Amino acid sequence: MLKYILGIVMLIGTQFAQAQVEMADDFRGEGKIYVVIAIILVILGGFFFLMFKLDKRAKRLEKEIKEK
């Protein structure tokens, strides 16, 4: 009985250890595909930011035209 419990504990332990090793490597795992995803997201984010800026300028212009 004790043997089984110990075995399970050890199994969990080793899995923990493995998980800890791989944790920092998430972006390096699976052929580093996450790096590609992060980069696409950054570019999308940049373009969205520019869109919002344009939107703001258009709103301001609309307001100015209304005031005239």
Next chain:
Amino acid sequence: MGYLLKTDWWKWLCVALLSYTVIGGLFLPVPELPILNETIRVLHFHVPMWFGMILLFLGSVIHAIKYLRTGDNKSDIYSVQLANMGIAFGLLGIMTGMIWANYTWGEPWSNDPKQNASAISLLIYLAYFVLRSSIQDQQQRNRISAVFNIFAFFLMIPLLFILPRMSDSLHPGNGGNPGFNAYDLDSNLRKVFYFAVIGWTLLGYWMTTIAIRLSLVKQKLEDA
């Protein structure tokens, strides 16, 4: 619906090319190289930012020359907005490059000549905007900033060519690094890469035209 059909053809081209870039860039098989792994696909997203930046700056310079020849305010607006978008492309290129370098070269900034050259060209165009804000008289501002734009752009070109040759670049394909260069760019990569460059640049140009139209409307409003 009618508008969507009647609008400029190149806007549809941009939509098509970018859709193709995302699909083809993520699904087509790529060469299997150590260290790079799947990040080789970044070629279709990070590298076009640099090409786009240079092309947008080139557009900005062409309009600056036009301004000096004609003195037309419109050219000045074109020049400024193109430079603005070029800076945005450059910043995106630097940011994505730093993310990529962190997982392949091991650190975000490794004194790579291409990184340095791009940082310097961004500095030049940021200085351009500082210069513009420090001159009050409008006509003088337009003319002096156009002069600086041309002067700096033509000095940036030798920089882009000299700096990478002075020392080995860490970039893939340079100095014995695994990867691709102009001669052995893999045919599958090539199938997407050129279209990606055109697509991203068109997207930048598209957004610039909107900014230009807003500026023109604003100017009309001020003149009226």
Next chain:
Amino acid sequence: MNLPLHPVNSVLQLIKKDLIVDWRQQNPITGILLYLASTIFATYMAFKGFVSIEVWNALFWIILLFTSINAISKSFIQEERRSHYYFFLCKPTEIILAKLIYSFTYLFCIALISLVIYSVLLGNPIINYGLFILNMILGCIGLSAAFTMVSSIAFRSSNRSIMMAVLGFPVIIPVLILSISNSFKILDSYILVQIQGNLTALLSVDVIIIALTFVLFPFTWKS
């Protein structure tokens, strides 16, 4: 004096005028020389003991860079009150030619003086004086021409001294990188044949700068 002068003559006259103005005021020249001496002395205090050839070379060019930006920034800024007067008298190309020649000579003299002070304090690893001076001349042409043009741009803005640095430093980098690496190779006892290519690269950057200056200067001058 109101008669249109022969181009060569008027360029000479303009150079002479700059010389006389600087000689009479004296204050800017003494200022620059003291600036040079104190910068070199400060670097000597900071770096003595661990100056390798690489450091020696890089420091020399950095000192030259800062001195030249200070020395040349005055070339248009001092013209404020007189500029209207020339505008009727000379063509812009004549004015810029005179300025380029004058600022190159000025910078070259400063570079020689700084080389003397620098090598007295921090040692002198130069073997091949001819090549070193040749590279220094090419570097000085680039520095003086680029800063003269930038000075004529910064002259029109409101905070000139800061604009001078902001606009000048990114623009000067190609010249600086080429001349630093060339002079390091010369100190590392390369011979002419080995660095011919790099010297031509530096020369062509100089030519680009000067050509751009001639094309663009007239636009900054008229206002």
